[in-house]
Amino acid sequence: MLRVDNITSSYGGGLILFGMSLDVGAREVVTLIGRNGMGKSTTIRAIMGLTPARSGAITFDGKRIEALRPHEIAQNGIGLVPEGRQIFVRLSVEENLVATSADRQGAANKWSLARVYDLFPRLAERRAQSGGTLSGGEQQMLAIGRALMTNPRLLILDEATEGLAPLIREDIWACLRQLKSEGLSILVVDRNLDALLGLADRHYVVEKGRVAWSGTSAELAVRRDNIERQIGI
Amino acid sequence: MQLVLEQLLNGLQLSLTLFLLAAGLTLVFGIMGVINLAHGSLYMIGAYAGAWAAAKTGTFWLALPAGLAAAALVGAAMELLVVRRLYAREHLSQVLATFGLILFFNGFIAWSAGRSPLLMETPPQLSGFVEILPGLPYPAYRLAMMGVGVAVALGLWYMISRTRIGMLIRAGSDKREMVEALGVDIAKLFTLVFALGALLAGLAGVMVGPIRSVQVGMGEQVLITTFVVIVVGGIGSIRGAFAGALLIGMCDTLGRAFVPMLLKSWLSGPLADGLGGALSSVIIYLVMALVLIVRPRGLFPVSG
Numbered sequence: 361m362l363r364v365d366n367i368t369s370s371y372g373g374g375l376i377l378f379g380m381s382l383d384v385g386a387r388e389v390v391t392l393i394g395r396n397g398m399g400k401s402t403t404i405r406a407i408m409g410l411t412p413a414r415s416g417a418i419t420f421d422g423k424r425i426e427a428l429r430p431h432e433i434a435q436n437g438i439g440l441v442p443e444g445r446q447i448f449v450r451l452s453v454e455e456n457l458v459a460t461s462a463d464r465q466g467a468a469n470k471w472s473l474a475r476v477y478d479l480f481p482r483l484a485e486r487r488a489q490s491g492g493t494l495s496g497g498e499q500q501m502l503a504i505g506r507a508l509m510t511n512p513r514l515l516i517l518d519e520a521t522e523g524l525a526p527l528i529r530e531d532i533w534a535c536l537r538q539l540k541s542e543g544l545s546i547l548v549v550d551r552n553l554d555a556l557l558g559l560a561d562r563h564y565v566v567e568k569g570r571v572a573w574s575g576t577s578a579e580l581a582v583r584r585d586n587i588e589r590q591i592g593i
Numbered sequence: 594m595q596l597v598l599e600q601l602l603n604g605l606q607l608s609l610t611l612f613l614l615a616a617g618l619t620l621v622f623g624i625m626g627v628i629n630l631a632h633g634s635l636y637m638i639g640a641y642a643g644a645w646a647a648a649k650t651g652t653f654w655l656a657l658p659a660g661l662a663a664a665a666l667v668g669a670a671m672e673l674l675v676v677r678r679l680y681a682r683e684h685l686s687q688v689l690a691t692f693g694l695i696l697f698f699n700g701f702i703a704w705s706a707g708r709s710p711l712l713m714e715t716p717p718q719l720s721g722f723v724e725i726l727p728g729l730p731y732p733a734y735r736l737a738m739m740g741v742g743v744a745v746a747l748g749l750w751y752m753i754s755r756t757r758i759g760m761l762i763r764a765g766s767d768k769r770e771m772v773e774a775l776g777v778d779i780a781k782l783f784t785l786v787f788a789l790g791a792l793l794a795g796l797a798g799v800m801v802g803p804i805r806s807v808q809v810g811m812g813e814q815v816l817i818t819t820f821v822v823i824v825v826g827g828i829g830s831i832r833g834a835f836a837g838a839l840l841i842g843m844c845d846t847l848g849r850a851f852v853p854m855l856l857k858s859w860l861s862g863p864l865a866d867g868l869g870g871a872l873s874s875v876i877i878y879l880v881m882a883l884v885l886i887v888r889p890r891g892l893f894p895v896s897g
Contacts, residue, residue, distance in 0.1 A: 448768055450764065
């Protein structure tokens with residue numbers, strides 16, 4: 361579904377990605393793990409067109425997207441839950457969900473406000489509140505709901521559980537498991553190996569702007585000690 | 594008493610005209626971060642297109658759509674050809690480029706329409722007076738201008754707070770990149786907002802045609818005051834633009850009407866005249882300074 365092929369990218373002057381490659385298949389959950397500053401977020405920014413790759417190719421559903429503008433990439437069916445959540449603080453919770461909502465591909469099981477509120481009942485309680493007044497966990501739920509309302513076929517989450525309390529984290533993981541069971545493809549950047557092992561099909565360890573190791577969850581479980589040392593947990 | 598009431602109405606009418614100009618300027622500055630000095634040129638273009646259409650057709654009711662269309666089209670072209678290149682640049686480049694646009698438009702109008710001011714007739718349906726209180730007649734045309742200003746304010750409030758475009762405008766003002774990454778063509782949204790601001794400036798321009806002379810440079814005089822309005826109101830806020838326009842329009846009108854008069858009761862004639870004239874023309878800047886001392890980000894700062 362998504363193929364990143366040998367991309368290089370620079371961000372803030374220096375080169376960050378040196379031939380980064382990865383694949384996400386249909387209905388697959390794939391992770392990017394690694395220390396900070398190794399290029400995980402830069403990879404996401406390159407996929408979304410926010411910091412376009414300098415060389416290499418990115419294909420989504422067989423279509424080259426590396427030269428498209430961010431809104432065109434999103435319109436192709438990629439939903440972003442960005443690092444730092446990036447909630448619209450001048451909008452209410454409900455407006456955050458509605459403002460950018462769309463169904464460009466004619467989704468079979470279309471996302472609606474009711475369905476998002478079903479997934480995150482706490483958002484329903486706060487629907488009229490300003491997005492800026494939510495707690496970190498609620499903002500994260502809102503960022504996920506906002507991306508789902510664009511009816512993506514691939515959901516990308518960048519550090520979705522960072523800085524959240526353990527219970528809230530568990531809510532987020534439960535939500536992602538449910539989305540997976542509904543057949544959504546997911547690319548997730550996180551450092552919480554226990555949860556990732558239970559959720560994801562395959563993993564990429566990113567080091568110095570390229571893939572240092574990749575494998576299935578079973579393979580990761582076997583080499584877990586090594587990997588943990590490598591990514592610094 | 595009658596004089597005070599009349600001046601209050603004049604102040605209100607000036608306020609609502611200022612609001613039409615400030616609304617566009619504050620949206621463009623607040624959302625796109627562009628200082629558009631040529632906003633006054635759009636006002637002038639609206640006035641000239643209106644005056645031209647009125648002279649050709651003999652009716653104000655065709656002048657109005659002509660002015661609106663001219664200002665909106667020139668505004669959209671200005672965004673696509675010039676302003677679009679300035680979003681990522683610093684304010685100095687924006688000031689230089691849009692100042693260049695002022696020179697261009699002034700030169701173009703002077704070349705095509707001549708330097709002598711044009712006059713526009715008040716539409717006959719609105720040329721009379723309305724007795725709003727017993728013994729206080731007020732020009733119907735000015736009342737109609739106020740009505741239009743209030744209607745535009747309500748319409749803008751509805752658009753910003755209730756429609757999807759309004760949500761995107763608010764969202765885009767603090768997280769432009771995120772709006773794009775969620776599939777919205779923000780460039781198109783910016784062109785639309787810019788053209789809307791231009792349309793409102795053009796509306797103000799056509800409407801003042803019959804009460805002031807239409808001439809080259811008319812935009813620059815009003816632009817300075819408009820900037821004062823949006824700074825006082827809080828940049829980026831429509832509500833702020835409304836409040837700022839009311840405050841500045843009232844202070845300017847009442848100041849010019851009454852400050853020299855008050856001074857005359859204390860000082861000798863010529864001294865009071867000189868001082869009064871000087872003081873009444875700086876009064877809006879004093880008000881701005883006072884507001885900014887108490888509220889450095891304006892009356893209704895945009896949160897976030």
